[in-house]
Amino acid sequence: MSRPAPLELLARRAAEHEKRHLTRRLVCVGPANGRWVSVQGRRCLLLASNDYLGLSSHPRLAEAALEATLTCGTGAGASRLISGTLELHLRLEEAIARFKEAEAALLFPTGYMANLGVLSSLAGPGDLIVSDQLNHASLIDACRLSRAQVRVYPHGDVAAAEGLLAQGPDDGLRLLVSDGVFSMDGDLAPLPGLLAAARRQGALLVIDDAHGTGVWGARGRGSLEHCGLKPTPETVMIGTFSKALGGLGGFAAGAREVIQSLVNGARSFIFTTAPPPAQVAVALAALGLVDDEPQRRDKLHCLAALLRGLLIEQGLTLLSESGPIVPVLVGPADRALALAQALWQQGVFAPAIRPPTVPQGSSRLRLAVSAAHEEEDMHLAARALAAACREAGL
Numbered sequence: 001m002s003r004p005a006p007l008e009l010l011a012r013r014a015a016e017h018e019k020r021h022l023t024r025r026l027v028c029v030g031p032a033n034g035r036w037v038s039v040q041g042r043r044c045l046l047l048a049s050n051d052y053l054g055l056s057s058h059p060r061l062a063e064a065a066l067e068a069t070l071t072c073g074t075g076a077g078a079s080r081l082i083s084g085t086l087e088l089h090l091r092l093e094e095a096i097a098r099f100k101e102a103e104a105a106l107l108f109p110t111g112y113m114a115n116l117g118v119l120s121s122l123a124g125p126g127d128l129i130v131s132d133q134l135n136h137a138s139l140i141d142a143c144r145l146s147r148a149q150v151r152v153y154p155h156g157d158v159a160a161a162e163g164l165l166a167q168g169p170d171d172g173l174r175l176l177v178s179d180g181v182f183s184m185d186g187d188l189a190p191l192p193g194l195l196a197a198a199r200r201q202g203a204l205l206v207i208d209d210a211h212g213t214g215v216w217g218a219r220g221r222g223s224l225e226h227c228g229l230k231p232t233p234e235t236v237m238i239g240t241f242s243k244a245l246g247g248l249g250g251f252a253a254g255a256r257e258v259i260q261s262l263v264n265g266a267r268s269f270i271f272t273t274a275p276p277p278a279q280v281a282v283a284l285a286a287l288g289l290v291d292d293e294p295q296r297r298d299k300l301h302c303l304a305a306l307l308r309g310l311l312i313e314q315g316l317t318l319l320s321e322s323g324p325i326v327p328v329l330v331g332p333a334d335r336a337l338a339l340a341q342a343l344w345q346q347g348v349f350a351p352a353i354r355p356p357t358v359p360q361g362s363s364r365l366r367l368a369v370s371a372a373h374e375e376e377d378m379h380l381a382a383r384a385l386a387a388a389c390r391e392a393g394l
């Protein structure tokens with residue numbers, strides 16, 4: 001029997017994927033300002049961005065990028081441990097540590113790389129990672145990369161998580177890992193319970209607050225602050241500048257011992273070029289804006305509550321009760337695709353979220369509100385969704 005040619009094999013796999021309505025395609029969008037975007041020639045209300053505070057078009061961030069580029073150049077030129085550490089990197093890491101009330105912090109090029117670096121350097125063979133079933137893909141990949149034993153607990157089930165931690169090795173490290181805010185469902189982790197369970201079981205608690213930082217808590221510090229909690233020395237906080245903070249770059253914040261382990265062991269930190277000056281300066285400026293413009297956060301939550309109310313009035317099923325991630329459950333992937341297409345025809349852009357990003361049978365539209373929106377946009381979105389549901393026969 002002759003072996004299939006490699007490209008033929010790939011084409012066959014792609015056809016299989018297509019049959020299951022799971023093919024992904026890049027959609028080119030026009031310049032976005034956090035509110036409007038042009039998609040395939042149609043001006044649409046943007047409800048698919050994680051730019052929750054609308055900072056990505058803030059002039060202070062653009063000025064920071066420009067100034068850093070003019071004074072420090074466009075690239076850092078080397079990895080952090082060779083000659084890539086600029087004063088800007090250190091200033092940002094100090095600012096992150098202050099922001100997260102941690103002893104120290106470390107910057108990574110992206111949030112994805114922060115997750116890979118943290119889990120794979122802190123845990124290894126002989127250690128145990130206990131991970132929420134709905135954790136982000138980057139945490140799942142990080143668990144695999146660590147080669148530690150990985151046990152997954154049902155979403156948000158603190159007792160199950162604690163039970164798994166209790167079975168961990170006596171001589172190895174135990175890590176309890178959860179998103180702070182779940183990216184596709186928008187709900188918050190049961191942090192008080194997780195923190196207490198981690199403490200009782202002598203585990204490190206690792207919280208990826210990619211969607212909480214800047215958004216949740218009276219001062220925008222994230223989901224821990226929202227829950228009235230202070231990080232313990234055994235808490236490792238991960239975050240990203242790519243969402244509410246309007247830029248790019250991941251970070252970890254925690255005890256000095258943790259950060260020192262990352263500097264020495266996180267391969268996604270060690271073996272990659274340091275983030276360029278513009279990226280770092282934008283991140284620094286964004287942290288300042290979280291404090292200087294708290295009205296953005298207030299507006300964001302008011303708009304999200306308004307949109308949720310309007311959608312619930314229409315009888316739609318939302319997967320979380322508050323916050324700017326408003327997921328509308330559809331079910332089968334093809335129906336979610338049809339709804340997203342009908343919504344685009346109504347002038348609203350919110351692509352369908354399908355497996356493997358979400359579990360089979362739970363495809364959805366993930367509407368994301370931004371402080372760049374206005375009240376009238378929430379009404380427009382609700383009307384458009386009602387019309388799209390009719391058009392898609394839902």
Ligand SMILES: Cc1ncc(COP(=O)(O)O)c(C=O)c1O
Pocket residue numbers: 110111112113115136138179183208210211240241242248249250
């Ligand atoms: C929960 C969560 N963690 C990590 C990431 C990765 O962050 P970044 O886009 O900065 O790589 C994302 C999103 O992309 C996310 O949703």
